[in-house]
Amino acid sequence: MSDKLPNLIDPLLFAERRSILEGTLKVAVFERLSDLVLVTDTDVRIKVQFAKEGKRAVVFGTIETMLELECQSCLQALSWPVDLSFKLGVVSSLQEADQLEIDCEPLLFDGEKVSLTALIEDELLLALPDYPKHGYDCIGQRSSKDADFDDQNQSETNNPFSVLAKLKKTGE
Ligand SMILES: [Zn+2]
Structure with missing residues (x-):
């Protein structure tokens, strides 16, 4: 050996x-x-x-x-x-x-x-x-992470709308 x-x-x-x-x-x-x-x-x-x-x-x-x-x-x-x-x-x-x-x-x-x-x-x-x-579904996991990221970006850039949405809700 x-x-x-x-x-x-x-x-x-x-x-x-x-x-x-x-x-x-x-x-x-x-x-x-x-x-x-x-x-x-x-x-x-x-x-x-x-x-x-x-x-x-x-x-x-x-x-x-x-x-x-x-x-x-x-x-x-x-x-x-x-x-x-x-x-x-x-x-x-x-x-x-x-x-x-x-x-x-x-x-x-x-x-x-x-x-x-x-x-x-x-x-x-x-x-x-x-x-x-x-x-496992590695593509699915990645694209859902990307989607989360996009959501965050959108809520920051579209801030006036989300404030409006909040106001609407409290108004009801
Ligand atoms: Zn993979």
């Missing part, structure tokens, strides 16, 4: 060794993800284990972080907790990928080393909502 996460890995070799990698990366190291979040100085906690299931090398792990997304309704920050687990089966061809069990995504490995960072980033991107949005 190591605190440092290597970037390029040989999944077959790691599976033979039953390696476990654990560590923390900043959101900033994930270029594609960084474009989609408001804050990149966030820790991403990662644990990846390599094993063999029969002859198949498998990679499974967990990723935990809190991403700051932009709500697509009100354009304000939206905290999006991520706590996901994944399982990948190492395959050398697409035909082989078709034979994987249903709970296993394929990790295509052609002998060149695999980028662990890219692998983690793919999993994170899959976990993001297509349309991040607050779980």
